[in-house]
Amino acid sequence: MEYFVQQLINGLTLGSIYGLIAIGYTMVFGIIGMVNFAHGDVFMVSAFIALILYLLLTAVLGITALGIALLLVLVLGMALTALWSWVIERVAYRPLAGSFRLAPLISAIGMSVFLSNFVQVVQGPRNKTVPPMLNHVISIPVAGGSVTISEKQVLIMVVTVLLLAAFWIVVQKTRLGRAQRACEQDRRMAALLGVDVNHTVSMTFVIGGALAAVAGLMFMVYYGVVNFADGFTPGVKAFTAAVLGGIGSLPGAVLGGILIGLIETLWSAYFSIDYKDVAAFSILAIVLIFMPSGILGRPDVEKV
Amino acid sequence: MSAGGNGSTRSTLPPEPVSMREAARKAARDALPWALVTLGLCFPIILLRTEQDLSNRIVLNVRPFLTLGLVLAVFLGRFLWLLAAHLPRPKAPAFPRLDLAANGARWFPYVGLAALFLFPFLSLALAGPSGAIKWVDNFGVQILIYVMLGWGLNIVVGLAGLLDLGYVAFYAVGAYTYAIIATYVIPATLPVLGPWAFWICLPLAGLLAALWGVILGFPVLRLRGDYLAIVTLAFGEIIRLVLINWVALTNGPSGIQTPRITFFGLPFTSPNGGTTVGSLLGLPGTPTVHRSIFLYYVILALALLVAAVTQRMRRLPVGRAWEALREDEIACRSLGLNTVNTKLTAFAMGALFGGLAGAFFGARQGFVSPKSFEFLESATILAIVVLGGMGSLVGVAIAAIVVIGGIELLRELDWMKSIFGEDFDPGQYRMLIFGLAMVVVMIWRPRGLMSARQPSIVLHDGKAIAGAHVKEGHG
Numbered sequence: 001m002e003y004f005v006q007q008l009i010n011g012l013t014l015g016s017i018y019g020l021i022a023i024g025y026t027m028v029f030g031i032i033g034m035v036n037f038a039h040g041d042v043f044m045v046s047a048f049i050a051l052i053l054y055l056l057l058t059a060v061l062g063i064t065a066l067g068i069a070l071l072l073v074l075v076l077g078m079a080l081t082a083l084w085s086w087v088i089e090r091v092a093y094r095p096l097a098g099s100f101r102l103a104p105l106i107s108a109i110g111m112s113v114f115l116s117n118f119v120q121v122v123q124g125p126r127n128k129t130v131p132p133m134l135n136h137v138i139s140i141p142v143a144g145g146s147v148t149i150s151e152k153q154v155l156i157m158v159v160t161v162l163l164l165a166a167f168w169i170v171v172q173k174t175r176l177g178r179a180q181r182a183c184e185q186d187r188r189m190a191a192l193l194g195v196d197v198n199h200t201v202s203m204t205f206v207i208g209g210a211l212a213a214v215a216g217l218m219f220m221v222y223y224g225v226v227n228f229a230d231g232f233t234p235g236v237k238a239f240t241a242a243v244l245g246g247i248g249s250l251p252g253a254v255l256g257g258i259l260i261g262l263i264e265t266l267w268s269a270y271f272s273i274d275y276k277d278v279a280a281f282s283i284l285a286i287v288l289i290f291m292p293s294g295i296l297g298r299p300d301v302e303k304v
Numbered sequence: 305m306s307a308g309g310n311g312s313t314r315s316t317l318p319p320e321p322v323s324m325r326e327a328a329r330k331a332a333r334d335a336l337p338w339a340l341v342t343l344g345l346c347f348p349i350i351l352l353r354t355e356q357d358l359s360n361r362i363v364l365n366v367r368p369f370l371t372l373g374l375v376l377a378v379f380l381g382r383f384l385w386l387l388a389a390h391l392p393r394p395k396a397p398a399f400p401r402l403d404l405a406a407n408g409a410r411w412f413p414y415v416g417l418a419a420l421f422l423f424p425f426l427s428l429a430l431a432g433p434s435g436a437i438k439w440v441d442n443f444g445v446q447i448l449i450y451v452m453l454g455w456g457l458n459i460v461v462g463l464a465g466l467l468d469l470g471y472v473a474f475y476a477v478g479a480y481t482y483a484i485i486a487t488y489v490i491p492a493t494l495p496v497l498g499p500w501a502f503w504i505c506l507p508l509a510g511l512l513a514a515l516w517g518v519i520l521g522f523p524v525l526r527l528r529g530d531y532l533a534i535v536t537l538a539f540g541e542i543i544r545l546v547l548i549n550w551v552a553l554t555n556g557p558s559g560i561q562t563p564r565i566t567f568f569g570l571p572f573t574s575p576n577g578g579t580t581v582g583s584l585l586g587l588p589g590t591p592t593v594h595r596s597i598f599l600y601y602v603i604l605a606l607a608l609l610v611a612a613v614t615q616r617m618r619r620l621p622v623g624r625a626w627e628a629l630r631e632d633e634i635a636c637r638s639l640g641l642n643t644v645n646t647k648l649t650a651f652a653m654g655a656l657f658g659g660l661a662g663a664f665f666g667a668r669q670g671f672v673s674p675k676s677f678e679f680l681e682s683a684t685i686l687a688i689v690v691l692g693g694m695g696s697l698v699g700v701a702i703a704a705i706v707v708i709g710g711i712e713l714l715r716e717l718d719w720m721k722s723i724f725g726e727d728f729d730p731g732q733y734r735m736l737i738f739g740l741a742m743v744v745v746m747i748w749r750p751r752g753l754m755s756a757r758q759p760s761i762v763l764h765d766g767k768a769i770a771g772a773h774v775k776e777g778h779g
Contacts, residue, residue, distance in 0.1 A: 035533065049348045091743070092747075100750060109683045113680065119349065121736060122350050274545075275549060281541055288534075
């Protein structure tokens with residue numbers, strides 16, 4: 001029981017990171033119907049930005065208060081990654097709007113290859129490690145024993161919940177969120193009614209990039225190591241999470257992320273750690289075969 | 305990699321005749337945000353490079369000149385680009401379009417075929433025996449493997465319209481079928497067949513891959529479009545992860561050494577001075593050259609087999625059903641087409657050819673490991689198919705030559721060391737340029753190089769169809 005609860009906590013932490021990335025995939029898919037393959041690499045770039053900013057603030061500028069340093073890294077990292085995401089949309093996807101379906105996908109794959117190799121060239125191929133932080137553990141008594149939760153796990157879950165709440169308010173209550181939802185339902189009609197579709201798409205990429213930056217910082221804090229090749233696997237898993245939850249659905253992306261995190265952690269805990277990714281992908285295949293539109297997605301009805 | 309800027313200052317009207325100074329002022333004002341965006345992109349990730357110091361701590365190295373140089377380059381590039389629009393410019397000669405099919409260049413495939421058959425001897429004559437290995441093996445064989453893979457995937461994506469992001473799985477199944485049977489099974493059971501290993505494994509690899517095509521195709525029959533894409537990607541990753549982790553069967557990440565290809569049972573090299581192809585036929589040159597040339601013709605024959613089968617299939621009911629399915633699945637169902645069989649045959653045919661190419665790859669490399677079957681391979685093959693203009697055999701072949709030849713050519717950048725100094729490693733820019741080129745080409749020609757189609761079936765006279773009228777399918 002204790003072991004199970006412990007794994008549950010670990011899974012939720014991992015799932016929060018996947019959920020944050022998955023939102024970027026699902027929002028872009030909902031609005032322009034493309035798989036933004038480069039999003040996983042945007043996440044990797046953001047982890048590098050977080051790493052560099054963290055080192056800059058702590059080692060060079062000498063900020064000793066960890067909380068302030070991390071907050072600054074979070075804010076700056078979100079802004080810089082959002083800029084990357086915005087530029088990528090303008091350069092690689094905007095010219096292909098209205099083109100046939102595979103062209104943006106190939107362009108996105110090209111962008112993904114470019115980003116990971118770009119980081120390899122400018123930052124070098126080795127693993128980058130930061131000194132461990134926030135490792136204090138808190139014991140919580142659970143039915144006849146206790147489980148431990150580290151400060152960084154608490155931080156990851158709290159920040160994720162706070163940012164998701166903020167994001168939810170943006171989507172539900174603001175003018176931008178309304179425009180996004182309108183574009184998702186019918187892009188042409190939204191344009192006819194005066195919604196600036198291009199601007200909305202741009203802002204979607206900006207928000208997706210900012211949330212990926214949060215995930216990047218959390219990843220850096222949690223694992224303490226970043227590599228240029230770290231974009232692909234979390235990216236694919238986050239996309240899996242988005243599809244699992246029902247692509248286009250925002251709560252679905254978070255739910256899918258948490259599920260993938262839990263499946264991965266529980267599988268590694270009880271079965272074989274080598275096959276954890278196989279388990280995640282197999283679950284994806286099984287869910288899609290029996291529930292083709294995901295858990296919370298709308299069924300895909302085609303009008304003739 | 306720079307970009308963005310505010311597009312609102314650009315007008316769709318023809319530029320008013322303004323003075324050069326006015327134009328320069330406007331261009332500078334427009335280029336400034338570009339420079340600022342570049343600065344924002346460069347700020348942490350280029351300006352500060354993380355390096356491990358001697359005590360294994362990470363330190364930051366500042367690179368102000370590289371950053372400033374990039375920002376300046378973007379500013380000047382944008383500035384001059386805008387300024388050039390104001391200069392009176394001579395009418396550009398019409399760019400020759402590559403729509404060979406549309407221009408009725410029916411001779412092109414024949415000339416191309418002749419060139420392909422003569423290629424090894426041409427390179428032998430031009431580069432000599434030692435130089436020819438590079439051309440025949442690194443370029444010829446490598447490109448033809450991707451031509452074959454592209455044509456195989458073309459059946460699934462280009463004809464049937466099923467978006468498959470995990471094609472490399474079947475390539476891996478083929479390669480590992482060859483590696484396991486030729487290295488472990490045949491020596492343990494019937495060592496007599498050893499020299500024939502490749503020829504025995506080739507059909508087996510194809511059949512096994514086709515079987516896997518059906519097995520993986522069956523569950524995804526109901527999925528469409530991007531769902532299909534992600535599930536096939538997942539299957540590709542699953543197969544790769546199993547290859548890595550099932551050490552007892554596949555030897556894990558360290559891979560399997562496989563026997564080399566033989567000339568129908570006759571080896572190319574013999575360690576103890578036995579009969580080889582060279583000694584039997586009295587051929588000049590080294591065994592490596594003989595083997596490279598033989599490999600070249602084997603893969604050429606395999607690739608042409610795919611092309612021939614594809615062309616025949618398009619005239620058979622099942623091939624027509626594939627294309628009909630790509631154009632409109634609902635109409636197909638309404639007309640009583642069995643979409644299950646149609647999709648499964650497409651998956652199986654594509655997988656079959658992937659498997660054959662995989663067996664060839666195993667025999668050519670003499671070594672297979674999971675590293676050769678990463679997602680990037682699937683992406684490269686898909687990029688070749690899309691870049692070629694889906695469905696066009698000649699287009700896919702040209703795209704394979706451009707993409708794979710380009711990647712191979714980028715290996716040959718060592719001369720740049722003389723400009724940038726000895727510690728400049730051009731090899732690391734190879735995939736960076738490849739990724740960037742994928743984006744640029746897609747923006748330049750989203751429908752691929754050869755977007756026009758010859759219809760498979762015509763009533764009176766055949767006319768090429770513009771790419772815009774060919775659907776890409778929903779999967």
